Amino acid sequence: MNKLRIGIAGLGTVAQGVLQLVKTNGSLMSRRTGVELIVQRIASRSAKPGVDLLGAVFSTDVHDLVADPDVDVILELIGGEGLAKDLIESALAANKPVVTANKAVIAGYGDQLLAQGNAPLRFEAAVAGAIPIIQSLNQGLAANRIDAIYGIINGTCNYMLTVMEEEGLAFDQVLSQAQELGYAEADPAFDIDGIDAAHKLTILAALGFGTSYDFSALYVEGITQITAEDIQYAKELGFKIKHLGIAMHTDAGLETRVHPALVPSTALLASVNGVMNAVQVVSDAAGETLFSGPGAGGAATASAVLADVLSLGTSGLIGSARALESKGRSLNQAQAAGTAPAMHRLAMDDIRSACYLRIPTVDRPGVFAQVASALSAHSISIEAVIQKEQPLEDASVSIVILTDVVVESVVNAALTELAALDTVVGKITRIRVAPTH
Amino acid sequence: MNKLRIGIAGLGTVAQGVLQLVKTNGSLMSRRTGVELIVQRIASRSAKPGVDLLGAVFSTDVHDLVADPDVDVILELIGGEGLAKDLIESALAANKPVVTANKAVIAGYGDQLLAQGNAPLRFEAAVAGAIPIIQSLNQGLAANRIDAIYGIINGTCNYMLTVMEEEGLAFDQVLSQAQELGYAEADPAFDIDGIDAAHKLTILAALGFGTSYDFSALYVEGITQITAEDIQYAKELGFKIKHLGIAMHTDAGLETRVHPALVPSTALLASVNGVMNAVQVVSDAAGETLFSGPGAGGAATASAVLADVLSLGTSGLIGSARALESKGRSLNQAQAAGTAPAMHRLAMDDIRSACYLRIPTVDRPGVFAQVASALSAHSISIEAVIQKEQPLEDASVSIVILTDVVVESVVNAALTELAALDTVVGKITRIRVAPTH
Numbered sequence: 037m038n039k040l041r042i043g044i045a046g047l048g049t050v051a052q053g054v055l056q057l058v059k060t061n062g063s064l065m066s067r068r069t070g071v072e073l074i075v076q077r078i079a080s081r082s083a084k085p086g087v088d089l090l091g092a093v094f095s096t097d098v099h100d101l102v103a104d105p106d107v108d109v110i111l112e113l114i115g116g117e118g119l120a121k122d123l124i125e126s127a128l129a130a131n132k133p134v135v136t137a138n139k140a141v142i143a144g145y146g147d148q149l150l151a152q153g154n155a156p157l158r159f160e161a162a163v164a165g166a167i168p169i170i171q172s173l174n175q176g177l178a179a180n181r182i183d184a185i186y187g188i189i190n191g192t193c194n195y196m197l198t199v200m201e202e203e204g205l206a207f208d209q210v211l212s213q214a215q216e217l218g219y220a221e222a223d224p225a226f227d228i229d230g231i232d233a234a235h236k237l238t239i240l241a242a243l244g245f246g247t248s249y250d251f252s253a254l255y256v257e258g259i260t261q262i263t264a265e266d267i268q269y270a271k272e273l274g275f276k277i278k279h280l281g282i283a284m285h286t287d288a289g290l291e292t293r294v295h296p297a298l299v300p301s302t303a304l305l306a307s308v309n310g311v312m313n314a315v316q317v318v319s320d321a322a323g324e325t326l327f328s329g330p331g332a333g334g335a336a337t338a339s340a341v342l343a344d345v346l347s348l349g350t351s352g353l354i355g356s357a358r359a360l361e362s363k364g365r366s367l368n369q370a371q372a373a374g375t376a377p378a379m380h381r382l383a384m385d386d387i388r389s390a391c392y393l394r395i396p397t398v399d400r401p402g403v404f405a406q407v408a409s410a411l412s413a414h415s416i417s418i419e420a421v422i423q424k425e426q427p428l429e430d431a432s433v434s435i436v437i438l439t440d441v442v443v444e445s446v447v448n449a450a451l452t453e454l455a456a457l458d459t460v461v462g463k464i465t466r467i468r469v470a471p472t473h
Numbered sequence: 474m475n476k477l478r479i480g481i482a483g484l485g486t487v488a489q490g491v492l493q494l495v496k497t498n499g500s501l502m503s504r505r506t507g508v509e510l511i512v513q514r515i516a517s518r519s520a521k522p523g524v525d526l527l528g529a530v531f532s533t534d535v536h537d538l539v540a541d542p543d544v545d546v547i548l549e550l551i552g553g554e555g556l557a558k559d560l561i562e563s564a565l566a567a568n569k570p571v572v573t574a575n576k577a578v579i580a581g582y583g584d585q586l587l588a589q590g591n592a593p594l595r596f597e598a599a600v601a602g603a604i605p606i607i608q609s610l611n612q613g614l615a616a617n618r619i620d621a622i623y624g625i626i627n628g629t630c631n632y633m634l635t636v637m638e639e640e641g642l643a644f645d646q647v648l649s650q651a652q653e654l655g656y657a658e659a660d661p662a663f664d665i666d667g668i669d670a671a672h673k674l675t676i677l678a679a680l681g682f683g684t685s686y687d688f689s690a691l692y693v694e695g696i697t698q699i700t701a702e703d704i705q706y707a708k709e710l711g712f713k714i715k716h717l718g719i720a721m722h723t724d725a726g727l728e729t730r731v732h733p734a735l736v737p738s739t740a741l742l743a744s745v746n747g748v749m750n751a752v753q754v755v756s757d758a759a760g761e762t763l764f765s766g767p768g769a770g771g772a773a774t775a776s777a778v779l780a781d782v783l784s785l786g787t788s789g790l791i792g793s794a795r796a797l798e799s800k801g802r803s804l805n806q807a808q809a810a811g812t813a814p815a816m817h818r819l820a821m822d823d824i825r826s827a828c829y830l831r832i833p834t835v836d837r838p839g840v841f842a843q844v845a846s847a848l849s850a851h852s853i854s855i856e857a858v859i860q861k862e863q864p865l866e867d868a869s870v871s872i873v874i875l876t877d878v879v880v881e882s883v884v885n886a887a888l889t890e891l892a893a894l895d896t897v898v899g900k901i902t903r904i905r906v907a908p909t910h
Contacts, residue, residue, distance in 0.1 A: 053758070057616050057758050060618070060757070061616055061617065061618055061757070061758075064618060065615060065616055067683070068611075068615055068683075069615055160613075165759075166614075166758070166759035166760060166762055167613075167762060168608075168609050168612070168613025168614070171605075171608065171609075171612060171613050172605050172608075172609070172613075174505075175605070175608060175780055175783070175784050175787075176597075176604075176605025176608050176609075176777075176780050177605070177776065177780070178502060178505055178506055178779070178780055178783045178784075179494050179498055179502055179775070179776050179779035179780060179783060180498065180776055181497070181498055181501060246504070246505075302744075302746075304741070304744050304745065304749075304765060306744075307739075307741050307743075307744040308741065309739075312741075312761075319776075320497070320498070320772070321490070321494050321498075321603070321772040321773060321775055321776035322603035322766060322767065322772075322773055322776040322777075323603060323766060323767045323770075323772075323773055324749075324766060324767070325603060325604060325764070325765065325766035325767075326751075326763075326764070326765045326766065327762070327763070327764055327765075328741060328762065328763045328764075329759060329760065329761065329762035329763065330759065330760045330761070330762075333760075335757070335758040335759075335760075336758060336759055336760055338616070338758060339614065339616050339617055339756075339758035339759040340613075340759075342615070342616035343612055343613050343614070343615055343616060346612070346615045346616065347612050347615075350612075351788065351789075352788075352789055
């Protein structure tokens with residue numbers, strides 16, 4: 037039996053999930069993997085009475101985990117960027133392997149941390165909770181050229197869009213409801229503005245395409261503009277609206293973008309509902325593979341954290357069977373090097389997609405012709421139209437148009453022109469259609 | 474760079490897929506994993522003119538792969554049971570790691586092969602093609618107690634059921650169509666009778682629940698009894714019919730069964746269509762995770778084969794960075810030992826499920842009351858009923874009943890009694906409802 041002594045930083049939901057899981061399934065894990073997990077030390081600002089520490093030494097200083105020679109691997113589960121990043125850096129500098137669930141730190145500093153590492157750094161739990169998507173990209177699909185990654189990677193957004201669809205409720209109503217149920221934070225901006233999804237997509241893009249961990253290079257749009265009306269119109273057109281992280285490589289370059297998207301109702305992604313996450317990967321040999329599961333929660337995240345820990349334990353990189361001193365670094369470097377040569381990142385203006393446009397206009401004959409001719413002037417073809425007879429409360433009507441595939445800059449120019457028409461009486465909603473392979 | 478010299482047995486579709494993938498993506502794999510794959514030797518009964526062997530030595534005797542000291546790992550891609558099993562045995566006896574796509578050999582002899590092995594034996598490609606489900610069970614979900622595995626693991630069955638549903642065609646028509654398209658073999662029994670799915674479920678059950686690789690312990694039923702009518706009735710009741718492999722642990726014991734099943738239309742599994750495969754895993758921490766992708770095909774299977782090869786290459790178990798002589802064996806042994814203590818396998822008579830029953834009866838008043846009272850006599854509750862007015866061609870009518878959850882032996886007794894009624898004029902169809910968690 038390979039004994040592996042873990043040190044846990046933090047004592048929040050995920051850390052408690054890890055403790056609970058080691059307690060419940062520790063002997064199962066040993067039988068399955070040959071690795072016996074021992075919780076050696078726990079460090080947190082304050083103790084949590086009632087939480088079973090499984091006999092671990094308790095400190096209030098997380099750096100004690102680095103200093104303790106009896107800790108083989110550090111689990112960074114404190115979250116945030118300052119102290120967490122500092123802890124990861126000092127652990128790696130001291131040759132201590134690190135497992136983290138911290139998407140913000142990896143999305144922001146992944147290149148630097150993976151390059152400086154003298155020990156393995158693992159972060160399965162940072163993307164899509166319990167789903168072993170990082171392992172699948174690094175190992176399960178290792179023989180493939182990755183062409184595209186589409187992810188429903190924010191549970192709050194997916195929950196809200198699902199409830200808006202199923203119950204026909206307005207955004208604000210569903211947000212309040214999600215907050216009451218604990219599916220949305222009191223300050224929901226991080227989720228509903230797409231930041232959280234963008235952190236995760238940064239990581240997926242780096243792993244899939246070998247690009248840098250550069251959060252700032254992504255186009256990011258949240259779901260705050262989506263109305264129940266849009267969801268209904270999309271349904272009539274044969275689509276569901278999902279908040280997607282998209283990383284896709286075409287001959288033109290690499291696209292990395294987070295925004296709501298129309299997904300064909302028949303696509304498997306369209307059936308991923310509620311707080312569930314899913315990542316679809318399109319690759320040359322494996323074709324379309326999809327991985328779904330709970331994207332958050334203490335137990336689900338702990339499952340991913342411990343998958344990393346056990347994988348390190350069986351790798352022979354650490355613990356009592358430690359064998360290959362330099363192996364962690366070389367693997368990190370391979371991951372950091374990725375699929376270089378570096379790919380050209382496409383500017384958002386240059387991406388191509390079909391678009392759903394909802395245009396609020398006055399209810400008057402000739403308006404549709406005016407809109408159609410404005411689009412035609414930009415050589416934008418119309419694939420489908422919905423125009424309902426009855427006006428909305430403010431006496432306006434919605435013209436809904438599904439365009440052919442168009443370059444973003446062209447759509448932007450057309451939208452500017454449409455907005456300037458005196459018959460257009462409100463903000464035009466544009467939702468891109470998810471690419472298909 | 475860790476050089477890994479592979480020896481390939483067989484030169485069929487999968488072997489050609491491997492060669493093609495090494496040729497196309499070899500340098501990508503090296504950058505990503507630090508492992509350089511070299512095709513050292515290929516052995517096949519006969520050469521295939523026009524296939525690029527990538528400079529490998531060619532033999533007609535697969536045992537040359539074992540004897541060649543320059544072969545680090547053997548890829549068994551010949552299929553069948555005799556020679557393939559023989560090759561795997563002699564390779565492991567000679568301390569050569571083996572990667573195989575051979576579900577029949579693993580389902581039949583997995584215990585013996587994993588126990589005797591002096592070297593690692595990997596078989597990701599044996600289940601669900603490109604989907605990294607074995608890796609996900611062994612590693613991604615390693616911290617979890619597995620409660621249930623539901624798999625759509627035969628592409629032929631799923632394709633046929635999908636087309637029957639979408640086009641309302643009869644079984645025989647769709648079978649001919651599938652054969653023309655190459656989605657079904659000339660002799661389709663292996664797929665449509667459920668044997669292939671049972672091979673795969675044997676492997677999934679062994680990995681998830683630590684049971685023996687005992688193909689003969691499974692209950693197996695194919696899709697030949699399913700009619701377009703059943704699919705339509707199921708739809709009215711809110712279900713789709715899928716051919717499932719189910720391995721599930723309850724307090725009563727372990728169930729391992731392969732049969733058509735009613736899946737709620739809203740479930741993600743219900744949206745897995747055509748030749749796609751999917752495996753849903755229910756576990757205590759990760760909850761419901763689902764993995765889908767192409768279940769067959771040269772490139773997809775090659776993707777899984779090479780995932781195993783690259784994983785061995787990065788593990789330090791083999792190749793020029795070989796480090797841990799005994800590691801392969803200990804890991805195999807851990808896998809073989811699984812989650813012992815051994816689980817009690819439930820006899821099929823003792824499983825519990827809700828059932829769809831389609832009962833062909835004469836078109837006469839009082840027949841439904843007769844059927845209902847027969848069920849009631851066995852304490853079987855009725856959840857839903859469909860009875861259409863118009864008789865079928867043979868002047869019979871179908872009574873369709875959805876029962877509550879009942880023990881299999883009770884349903885069997887009731888079916889025997891119903892079949893004996895003189896108002897029942899044809900074979901009764903019973904389709905179990907998939908369990909829910």
